[in-house]
Amino acid sequence: DAGVTQSPTHLIKTRGQHVTLRCSPISGHKSVSWYQQVLGQGPQFIFQYYEKEERGRGNFPDRFSARQFPNYSSELNVNALLLGDSALYLCASSSEGTGIWYGYTFGSGTRLTVV
Amino acid sequence: DAKTTQPTSMDCAEGRAANLPCNHSTISGNEYVYWYRQIHSQGPQYIIHGLKNNETNEMASLIITEDRKSSTLILPHATLRDTAVYYCIVTLGSNYKLTFGKGTLLTVNP
Numbered sequence: 001d002a003g004v005t006q007s008p009t010h011l012i013k014t015r016g017q018h019v020t021l022r023c024s025p026i027s028g029h030k031s032v033s034w035y036q037q038v039l040g041q042g043p044q045f046i047f048q049y050y051e052k053e054e055r056g057r058g059n060f061p062d063r064f065s066a067r068q069f070p071n072y073s074s075e076l077n078v079n080a081l082l083l084g085d086s087a088l089y090l091c092a093s094s095s096e097g098t099g100i101w102y103g104y105t106f107g108s109g110t111r112l113t114v115v
Numbered sequence: 116d117a118k119t120t121q122p123t124s125m126d127c128a129e130g131r132a133a134n135l136p137c138n139h140s141t142i143s144g145n146e147y148v149y150w151y152r153q154i155h156s157q158g159p160q161y162i163i164h165g166l167k168n169n170e171t172n173e174m175a176s177l178i179i180t181e182d183r184k185s186s187t188l189i190l191p192h193a194t195l196r197d198t199a200v201y202y203c204i205v206t207l208g209s210n211y212k213l214t215f216g217k218g219t220l221l222t223v224n225p
Contacts, residue, residue, distance in 0.1 A: 004158075033212065042202060042215030043159065056212055090158050103149065103161025104213065 002026070004107035006091050012113045013081050021076040021110045025093030031055075032074040033104065034066055035090040043090055049074060050096065078112075086114045119203045124220040127197075133190040135219055137203030140184040146207055148179060150188045152199040153218070159202065162188065193223045 005024045013019050025032050031050045035043035045058040049068035063079045072093075078085055088111050092104040120138040127133040139148065149164040163170055163177045165186070170177045176189040190197055202218040 035213075035215075040217075042200075042217055043213070045212040045214065048212055058212070092158070103151070103164065104159075105161070106158025108156075108158050 004091055004093050004105050006089075006107040006110050008110060009108070010111045010113075012115060015081055015083060015114055017081050018077065018079050019081060019112060021078075021089050021091075021112070023074045023076070023091030023093075023107060025072050025074070025091075026095075026105055029093035029095055029105075030072050031094040031096045032068055032072065033092045033094075034074070034076045035092065035106075036060075037088040037090060037109070039087075046076070081114045083114050086112060088112075119205055119216055121201075121203050121216065121219045123217070124222070127190075127193045127221060127223050129195060129223055129225050130192055133193040133197065133221055133223070135188040135190075135201050135203075135221060136185065137188070138185045139203070139205045142183050142205050146205050148177065148183075148186050149204040149206060149213070150175070150177065151202045151204065151213070151215075152197075153202070154196075154199040159215075162201075193221075195223050195225065197221065198223045 007022045033048040034046040037043040046060050047066040048056040052068045066076045068074045088109040090106050090109045092106045094104045147164050147166050150162040151159040153159045163175050165177045165179055179186045200218040200220050202215050204213050
């Protein structure tokens with residue numbers, strides 16, 4: 001079975017540009033979360049979606065937005081990129097609601113570099 | 116979310132048990148203890164979680180003290196592939212966000 005897939009794996013953008021990151025959860029998983037991991041730090045929570053509704057939002061500016069599609073895949077959008085947005089962006093899906101809990105399954109992430 | 120305290124780094128010899136401690140003295144009665152690990156350049160991987168009782172699965176054992184203020188993750192026979200950053204996280208449950216600290220870098224040596 002495919003795990004959580006994220007695209008692209010690497011991305012270089014210029015300050016002020018916009019970026020869209022994509023995530024496909026494990027088949028059957030309805031919950032998707034996004035995390036930002038800056039070098040040397042643990043991942044920081046950005047958003048959580050469940051059944052296409054936003055359930056939670058971390059302490060990130062409005063430049064960050066996300067959505068979940070009917071097939072449960074998700075996009076993370078970041079506008080007006082800053083150098084400080086350079087990070088590994090991780091997507092995680094969970095089996096919440098299926099009656100089976102194996103913890104969150106993370107993808108390998110998208111490495112975003114803002115220059 | 117309750118905060119956790121972990122050592123910055125630990126070493127372990129290959130084949131020996133690795134015991135990773137975590138303090139969570141402000142944990143509330145309905146909060147769970149979760150452990151994840153992150154191998155270099157990969158996303159975090161779920162290991163185990165527990166509420167009050169000790170837990171064991173194919174990857175590890177989790178020992179939670181009776182007062183629930185601390186816990187220990189045990190990898191019974193560490194291998195080189197267990198070298199990773201290990202995160203101890205306290206959270207209300209399976210549908211809640213994870214608050215990661217800096218974790219413990221476990222280095223397994225040959």
